[in-house]
Amino acid sequence: MSAPDLDVERVICRVADLEEGAARSFTIGRGDWPLRGLILRVRGELRAYENRCPHAGHPLNLRPDEFLTHDGQLLLCHSHGALFEKRTGYCMAGPCAGQSLTSLPVSIEGNFVLLAPEHPLPD
Secondary structure (H helix, E strand, C coil): CCHHHCCHHHEEEEHHHCCECCEEEEEECCCCCCEEEEEEEECCEEEEEECCCCCCCCCCCCCCCCCECCCCCEEECCCCCCEEECCCCEEEECCCCCCECCECCEEEECCEEEECCCCCCCC
């Protein structure tokens, strides 16, 4: 895929920027209500979620790209301590136990990870 064919509004990051087990934030859109998300590679697969805890709507991270527990095994909401499975977004413990993060579809085009075309872009 050549650069002119790439839908740059949907680009999350380069594939090479995603290390196994690490998580990073991204923003798509402009204005007051862009899509804020997080993306990670789990056992070679990409997972993306809205960066919004189902408990109170807060972002999971307080510092840039700080989404994981100290051992790196789970996603952590730093506001209220909820713990989420990385592969599914399911809340295992905390004030939103039994709920899940909102999953975002992604695709790989060339060297880039994009928000998949079936997900609407924010206004």
